[in-house]
Amino acid sequence: MTKTKTPPPRAAADIEEGTAFAPKFDASGLLPVVVTSAATGEVLMLAYMNDEALARTIETGEAQFWSRSRQRLWRKGEESGNTMRVVEMRTDCDQDALWLKVEMGGAEACCHTGRKSCFYRAVPIGKGAAAGVALTFVETEKLFDPKQVYGHARAAKGTLKTLK
């Protein structure tokens, strides 16, 4: 059996305190990406990038992701027009997550339900167990009509969530 050399693991100090970008993808080859609005600071969505989506985003400045359900590269807004221009990209201490601050195009609605943010419902705290708590809508306004944008059939069948 031939032994092949593997690169030595990077020291934690290098990863955490260095300037070399060394994104650590998970077992599926993905990195979680927090997306916030550069204008308001609110969290718009949590999505995932593979290495290609990351490279394209860095190169073009337009956010691209990996759609886990469709198993393909996904340029945000390719169907809806709700694109994302990256104002700033940050990595975290152990480089296994990213944070994008973005300016939205189109209707400025990130969520496929038509809302600005995907996080439009609150979970009550201190009012009982996780199972059985009732969510509260904190954002109800829809900035576009998913049926118009994605087509009636897909909206009715609930397949829009595959856009995530």
Add this chain to the structure above:
Amino acid sequence: MTKTKTPPPRAAADIEEGTAFAPKFDASGLLPVVVTSAATGEVLMLAYMNDEALARTIETGEAQFWSRSRQRLWRKGEESGNTMRVVEMRTDCDQDALWLKVEMGGAEACCHTGRKSCFYRAVPIGKGAAAGVALTFVETEKLFDPKQVYGHARAAKGTLKTLK
């Protein structure tokens, strides 16, 4: 072989437009959780909860997570004193991610490196490929000394990142 009844899958419309909290844990039983500062809005960290961490957080209002590297429940701040009081918890459209707005205790430093946020380095956009880009420090101030808080030996060995 005895067949057991499995509950029917929830319709997408219920998950996305309903008020029933139905968190969708991944294959490892975890949910990604975006944590932002209630005071400044900045993203502090991305962590993970299992069902127990979620239940305890909802019950107590103090953020608890699942440490993937230690494989145990992790009450944020249990060692450092940098606890997190949950001001608001939100779930996203398909209920497979959470967003916590928190007030921090202690030194108000979320990151084990001593910094306020784990996202203290920026990745340059439009300046070359992902591999090889140099990170820029956007937050350098350390609000506590990791060596003092976690002990010299562990800080030097770089095992602090297992706190994530």
